[in-house]
Amino acid sequence: MTDKATVLIVEDNPQLRDALSDTLDYAGYNVLAAESGDEALSVLATQAVDMVVSDINMDGMDGHELLQRIRGRFPALPVVLITAFGSIGSSVRAMREGAVDYLLKPFKPEQLLATVEKYLTTRVLGGNEPVAIEPSSQQLLSLAGKVARTDATVLISGESGTGKEVLAQFIHQHSNRAKGPFVAINCAAIPENMLEATLFGYEKGAFTGAYNSSPGKFEQADGGTLLLDEISEMDIGLQAKILRVLQEREVERLGSRKTMKLDVRVIATTNRDLRQHVREGNFREDLYYRLSVFPLAWLPLRQRRQDIVPLAERLLEQHAGRMGRSTVRLDEQAKLTLSQYAWPGNVREL
Known part of the structure; x- marks a missing residue:
């Protein structure tokens, strides 16, 4: 078991909810509980959770609908569904929809603990995972999940x-570096004459002021991941120094x-066509391939x-949770309006 992993119990029967919570609590897990699917989504929007255990048969949003909503918002989050004895068809459906496993009532506490332990994975950022319904x-x-398990450099455009x-x-x-630092730097937001010092650090007296x-971003990210955001805006002279760091795995x-010597995984992002930048002589070809x-x-x-709509619903859940309010529902007209808009500013505008 991971250190103090968090399990969310979703059950509308208060006696069973308490029993499940107590079992996991005694076993050393952090336990969160929700009495409905709506409440569960509000919890997921604001708190980090490692696994969800939910009953299928609940009033309002049932376990199948909750599973679909979770799959769209937190695709890597394992979900175990609880179903009544004899409801094998419902269990098969749950597995097809993405549940990692199911428990048939009645089950022993040992079965619950064994199932949770079996499927517990690395911690998921509550409310911050990419939404992926399309x-x-x-x-x-x-693809991102597969490359996460490697140390390959990634370019996100x-x-x-x-x-x-x-x-x-x-x-x-979702990488082996998850317990290490995640350090991000926006290459477009820092003045050109300060970007090198920010990335590589500097010694006392290296320049006026x-x-x-001071350690640089590469040092701060040692053992973890460094995000070079909008790397296409970086001066071509500095690009050569970045290339050297990637090749030699060391910084000066x-x-x-x-x-x-550093152990840093680099992820770079760009909102431009870097291949076109290379052809125009504004970006180093060797760095591009690296x-x-x-x-x-x-x-x-x-x-x-x-x-679009799942993203909007997540944003509403997050803001409602921070304000201590119940989840706000979008009506069909609102969903249609959101879906038909072009969103030139993308998720930031939404």
Whole structure:
């Protein structure tokens, strides 16, 4: 079992909910409980959860609908469904819809604990995983999950606001580096004359105003992941130094002659066509190939229509949870209006 993993119990029967919660609590898990599917989604929108155990037969949103909603918002989150004895058809349906397993009532506490232990995975960021309902989004997330298990450098492309940093965080959280730091730097937001010092760090006296030594982003990300956001905006001279770090796996602070070996996985993002940038002489070809070991492309929201409403519902759940309010429901007209809009600013605009 992972250290103090969190399991969400979804059960409308208070006696059974308490019994399940007590069993897991005594076994050393953090336990969250919800009496309905709506309440469960509100919890998931605001808190980190490692597994969901839900009854199928509940008033309002049943376990099947809850499973579908979870699959769309948190595709890597394992869900175990509880069903009554004799409801094998419902259990088979649950497995087809994406449940990792099911428990038939009545079951012993040992069965619950064994099932939870079997499928417990790395922690999922509550409310922060990419939404993937659109088939193209599901395919992309599947690829991201596969590359997460490697140490390959990843290049994520897509228009501004499509959620490239969220995808980068997803890769980090599902990698062997998940317990290490995730450090992000926006290459377009830092002045050119400061970007090198920010990335590589500097020693005292390296330049005017350097009154103390300071580690750079590469050092801060040692043992984890460094996100170079909008790398296409980086000066071509600095690109050569980034290439050297990727090749040699070492960094040298400004004002120092000492190199430091680092263990950093690099993910880069761009909202431009980097191949065109290379052809125009604005981006190094060797760096492009070094970065694009595993390229991923997030489509704009207007090409991911099936993701729009689930994204909007997640945002509503998050804000409602922070404000201590019940989940706000979108009516059909609101859903239609959201789905038909082009969203030029993508998820950021939504």
